[in-house]
Amino acid sequence: MTTPRTSALDLLFGHLPAQIVHTAGELGVFDHLAERPRTGAELAGATGADPVATVRLLRALSCLGLVRERDDGSFAATPEAAPLRAGTDGSVLPLGRLFCGDEAWRTWGNLAHSVRTGRPALSLSTGKGAFEWDAGEFATFYAGMAAHTRLLAPRLLARVDFARFGTIVDVGGADGTLLSAVLTAHPGLDAVLFDLPVAIGGAEAVLTAAGVRDRVRLVTGDFYRSVPEGGDAYLLKNVLYDWDDEQAGRILRACRAAMGPEAVLLIVEPVLPERAEPMRDFGAVMNDVSMLLNTGGQARTETGFRALTAAAGLRLDVVGPCLGSPDSRMLQGYRVLECSPMNDGGQR
Numbered sequence: 001m002t003t004p005r006t007s008a009l010d011l012l013f014g015h016l017p018a019q020i021v022h023t024a025g026e027l028g029v030f031d032h033l034a035e036r037p038r039t040g041a042e043l044a045g046a047t048g049a050d051p052v053a054t055v056r057l058l059r060a061l062s063c064l065g066l067v068r069e070r071d072d073g074s075f076a077a078t079p080e081a082a083p084l085r086a087g088t089d090g091s092v093l094p095l096g097r098l099f100c101g102d103e104a105w106r107t108w109g110n111l112a113h114s115v116r117t118g119r120p121a122l123s124l125s126t127g128k129g130a131f132e133w134d135a136g137e138f139a140t141f142y143a144g145m146a147a148h149t150r151l152l153a154p155r156l157l158a159r160v161d162f163a164r165f166g167t168i169v170d171v172g173g174a175d176g177t178l179l180s181a182v183l184t185a186h187p188g189l190d191a192v193l194f195d196l197p198v199a200i201g202g203a204e205a206v207l208t209a210a211g212v213r214d215r216v217r218l219v220t221g222d223f224y225r226s227v228p229e230g231g232d233a234y235l236l237k238n239v240l241y242d243w244d245d246e247q248a249g250r251i252l253r254a255c256r257a258a259m260g261p262e263a264v265l266l267i268v269e270p271v272l273p274e275r276a277e278p279m280r281d282f283g284a285v286m287n288d289v290s291m292l293l294n295t296g297g298q299a300r301t302e303t304g305f306r307a308l309t310a311a312a313g314l315r316l317d318v319v320g321p322c323l324g325s326p327d328s329r330m331l332q333g334y335r336v337l338e339c340s341p342m343n344d345g346g347q348r
């Protein structure tokens with residue numbers, strides 16, 4: 001077997017394609033090209049950009065395989081560009097904003113600070129830590145997370161037998177995008193969406209649009225204090241990796257305290273391989289560095305999860321296989337970890 005290799009020089013220039021694609025998406029290039037092929041001048045007129053600069057951007061996008069230059073000098077979008085349109089179901093633009101937008105860009109420029117100190121760098125570039133944002137920043141964050149959830153949800157639904165539950169509590173469930181997918185697929189379920197007030201505010205519209213609003217109880221609160229009781233399953237998707245072990249342990253203990261003896265906790269997030277290898281579980285390993293930089297949290301190995309859950313009175317029963325994704329290496333390494341409450345003697 002040959003080891004996949006990437007050239008050092010290509011890695012160092014990785015930010016060029018990222019910004020070219022993000023900028024084109026934000027300008028609406030792919031939305032305009034979805035209507036019909038256009039010349040650079042037409043596109044510049046539609047996006048309000050400089051015509052010569054637009055042609056230069058389009059050439060770069062051609063090089064990246066997202067548009068194709070035609071014989072008449074116009075440009076057409078390729079099928080690969082479809083997720084870069086705004087407002088479509090599988091649009092990845094909101095996720096791109098989280099990683100390539102102004103603030104994210106400045107924050108990644110401070111990675112050396114995080115590596116030197118072991119501390120997050122988000123507040124150096126933005127003046128605020130994670131979840132200390134204004135309403136607009138929270139909206140950008142939740143839109144990005146919703147885009148991520150929409151990509152992962154079909155694989156999660158294929159992997160988890162949600163039909164065995166009656167009530168699901170999504171802890172840190174954001175705007176309800178995940179619950180919308182689960183409840184749509186399982187008409188017999190109802191749910192509790194638990195998050196900060198700023199998240200729950202956005203959930204009304206999302207759940208209503210999915211036609212599941214009447215099956216979801218919205219509860220605001222702080223998962224460090226307590227989470228709602230009465231669930232057959234508790235979901236924690238992309239929550240624990242935001243926090244260090246002490247904080248994540250408190251969240252798990254709050255879940256444990258709310259769980260009945262038969263309830264299960266489903267942790268859905270990237271799991272680090274015990275040993276890093278070229279391109280293995282790419283998303284998990286990259287997300288770990290992203291958490292170091294942004295929140296001060298961390299991704300964890302299965303061993304790390306075992307220790308963390310046991311200390312909170314939870315037994316890690318099942319470590320599911322990687323959910324995998326044909327869409328992106330960034331979605332690789334996601335697993336479902338199923339836990340049950342231990343009684344005081346360490347048994348269920």
Ligand SMILES: C[S@@+](CC[C@H](N)C(=O)[O-])C[C@H]1O[C@@H](n2cnc3c(N)ncnc32)[C@H](O)[C@@H]1O
Nearest residue numbers: 145149172173174195196199221222223237238
């Ligand atoms: C990384 S997001 C994950 C959101 C969602 N589960 C998903 O995967 O799209 C973390 C979530 O934790 C919520 N959160 C942060 N601090 C919280 C707290 N103290 N109590 C309850 N929820 C909190 C955030 O509002 C956010 O929705």
